Amino acid sequence: MCPPRAVTVRFRRLDARDRTARLALFARLEPEARRARWLAASDAAAPPEPALALGAFCGPRLVGVGELYPWTEAAAGELALAVDPVFRRRGIGRALLERAAALARNRFWRALFAFCAADNAAVLALVRRCGARLRLEPPEAYAIVPLLSPTPATFALEFLDLAELWRERLRPPAATAPFPGIARPR
């Protein structure tokens, strides 16, 4: 079932505790999207761990991720995006790209690289809007998104996403009955 267009989406930084939700999201991607996302370089069941990752949530459900993989030899890194099929075309991919770019700028990276299939219209349209230079070598495509220096706005965006993670991690667990069938005393 398709969710209503006006869903509220929350963004936050992801940490190691989000791994299960991340894998569940990758498992929900259609085979074509998995091919586009990994170009057969790795598989969805055992993806590499990103250095930095951002998530989009609809309620408790992780519906999109933006991941950064830094390169050691240059002030740059690789960007990977994935949005749950039923939540696409709502601006989630664009918001994740904007936030991932802020993280990269705050670390003084000069560029983000995205690798995808040459027929991946969605990601190519997204990065083109950010001024990316594209190299099409069918069946693959490479995009280089040049990055500007950080600003107070990019630091603020990173802080907000981190604060949202801390808020969630520090929230007391929901009250549950101590044993099945025995209600918690009031």
Ligand SMILES: CC(C)(COP(=O)(O)OP(=O)(O)OC[C@H]1O[C@@H](n2cnc3c(N)ncnc32)[C@H](O)[C@@H]1OP(=O)(O)O)[C@@H](O)C(=O)NCCC(=O)NCCS
């Ligand atoms: C690429 C992807 C992350 C985009 O996520 P999204 O949430 O749908 O993106 P947005 O809603 O922010 O789209 C922003 C713009 O991208 C373009 N776009 C998105 N999907 C598109 C499509 N299927 N065809 C053409 N353009 C598309 C549009 O210009 C869109 O703006 P619009 O909605 O105003 O027309 C998503 O399609 C996805 O997860 N694909 C599978 C995994 C993948 O290919 N990852 C890329 C490897 S890095």
